Amino acid sequence: MPVRELTYVEALNEGLREEMRRDDSVIVFGEEVAASGGVYKVTKDLLKEFGPKRVLDTPISEIAIVGAAIGAALNGLRPVAELMFFDFAGIAFDQLVTHASKMRFMSGGQVKLPMVVRTQYSLGRAYGSQHTQFLAASFMQAPGLKIVAPATPHDAKGLIKSSIRDDDPVLFVESGALYVNRTYYGYKGPVPENEYLVPIGKADVKREGEDITIVAVSRTVSEAMAAAEQLAGKGISAEVVDVRTIMPMDYETIIASVKKTNRLIVAEDSVKTGGISAEVASHVCEYAFEYLEAPIIRLNSPPMPAPQSAELERNYMVTADKIVSAATRLVG
């Protein structure tokens, strides 16, 4: 299968474009997505190709953006709505959590909501406390939503396509750092020219290893891949599991890896208290405790808001160095 290199942004754009060509029920709307092609160019030129009926700029109205996506999905379309920053999801929390996630259940299964809400978190870009947070863990309290967070161009394209075709509401979380940071593994990568899908709910072993499992999410997959490379130089063989879907989580793949390596680090960008890592670690303790030869280490942001200063933010974030040092402690 012919393959070329695309950036994370280009891959997302191509995924959206292919689904819009394939199915005229797919429409895209949000702040700045049409005329300007998106602040980060993920929706670049969609307006040119599909026209103003299918690609719409909205006012700054996050409640109405998500509400309109729900209504359009109820009425036969497959809307893809954008929230410019994950932090803005707070404004639309009622629509996402109290409506989108519950409407199927509380109607006794009468309705379905084939909709995608795309957003991105900008940790690693010095955007300050209110434009940075990775809030996915908060939405794990909303069964009925699916939460997807791709870490590479390949997965970004395959997962946006699967999310659009899915009949449930999908919160699709992109990493703003992967849009721009050229040093990251996930910034640019191989993407097949032929059409493909990446299934929702399947984790992916991004690098095989024997000594330790590093479970990572979104941006931290790039940090984990860099860490695994450094660890290899120290004679430690690390396996990197990219969860890809946060809800529902693919525990089968995670536990299979732990059974092999017997050691686990969970590295992800939630604030540590009640983070995704807490959920993964407790699940592994509950169902695979006997395979662990050492305590689980959770690497997260500390329980405080993100500082803006790039240098301070670097301290605040999960980095390859922090993963290497944790892995060395566990294996050493």
Add this chain to the structure above:
Amino acid sequence: MSSKQQLLLSRDTLLSMLRKMIEIRMFEERVERLYREGRILGPTHLYIGQEGVAVGVIEALEEDDVVISTYRGHGHGIARGVPMKAVLGEILGKSVGTCKGLGGSMHAPISAEKNIPLATAIVGSGIPIAVGVGLAFKYRERRNVAVAFFGDGAVNTGAFHEALNLAAVWKLPVLFVCENNLYAMTTPLKSVLASESISARAASYGMTAYTALGSDVLEVYETTSRALERIRAGSGPAFIECRTYRFKGHGAYDINTWYRPKEEIEEWLRRDPINMLAERMKAGGLLTDEDRKKIEDDVARQLDAIVEEVLNAPVYDYEKLPSLVYATPV
């Protein structure tokens, strides 16, 4: 409204509207009784007094228009033809309910078949969702309209403002129907609204805003028909403020005593929507007291049977609930 206008509707249509209002009234009286007997648990909001709004608006709609309802929605469901047995089943949490008993009273009118995909329990939150329904209609170039019902309490939520603005700038086929019953729980509208009126506020978003007396089902019907005509012609959304009154409290728990002046309640009781239509039909020679009594007896018999059947119905199987969370489980 003049008697000339009412004659625009056939006797059959008028009788059907009268019957719908009587069904809603008598249904809600049963619900209230079941609540007092402790048979209904959980929040339960009665529609008694507001029947003219649901019946007047819904009579003017096409079947494939979409209605977004609220937690005070039993009347919307019954007016749209959702079977009373299914609505009551839902209120009593039984498997024969519209939502298998998983929704309860506040979601009881939900019916995919009758194009009521949502009745929200969150004040104001259904309004932007109706805008999305309208977006899909416009995109598919259908002549249909999305209708959002909500109360006066909703007009101070952010969702209301974002939704009205978006519908207006995108010129979407949405009809906003505010059932202004003058109180949000126990809070009087005049203490939380500095604008001249709700419809004046709506008009400021750039849409035609009407005001109708909600107790007058024919005025509501007429106003809705005019609004729908404009919307279907492609001129964007419209708004109707229906001045109405709930004869009962906010919820069935609320015995409705301290926060509303006695004179005000009496004044609105004189504008009972069922009596108003019945009197007008009698004056036009289209109804006798006997006709009305016959309808009431018939509805009472129907409700007797429904109540008994629903009380004896089973609840849904708890083991099956997880399968209703996702349409496509992983």
